[in-house]
Amino acid sequence: MFKVRDLMTRDIVSVRPSTPIYEAMQILVDHGVTGLPVVAEDGTLQGIVSEKDMLRLLYEEHVENEPVEKYMTRRVVAFEEDDTLIDVCEALIQNNFRRVPILKDGKLVGIISRSDIIRYILKLRATK
Numbered sequence: 001m002f003k004v005r006d007l008m009t010r011d012i013v014s015v016r017p018s019t020p021i022y023e024a025m026q027i028l029v030d031h032g033v034t035g036l037p038v039v040a041e042d043g044t045l046q047g048i049v050s051e052k053d054m055l056r057l058l059y060e061e062h063v064e065n066e067p068v069e070k071y072m073t074r075r076v077v078a079f080e081e082d083d084t085l086i087d088v089c090e091a092l093i094q095n096n097f098r099r100v101p102i103l104k105d106g107k108l109v110g111i112i113s114r115s116d117i118i119r120y121i122l123k124l125r126a127t128k
Contacts, residue, residue: 003009005081008110043107047072078086
């Protein structure tokens with residue numbers, strides 16, 4: 001069975017809870033990603049801030065450059081690096097998010113997105 005650690009992206013772009021929201025927005029755009037893990041200084045996952053979270057800024061009339069923690073999603077589905085890829089795939093199918101953080105001992109060590117799994121499926125099919 002394929003393990004999460006075999007597919008996860010280890011080079012993770014993340015932000016701190018105190019990162020200004022417009023800085024996080026720029027990081028998201030610059031890196032071409034749809035969401036950013038939010039981690040404490042010790043690497044502990046605190047949440048995720050996504051494009052969807054940032055869209056709320058359009059509705060706020062006088063938006064200051066508030067910290068990411070004001071906008072991030074705090075309840076995050078995450079997996080351990082020893083979990084199976086099937087478990088991650090099921091979560092992505094059943095939920096309305098595009099990526100899941102991967103943890104080891106509560107610390108962020110990777111991320112897997114829908115597109116990562118799609119590329120992996122193509123790679124598997126090409127070898128048959």
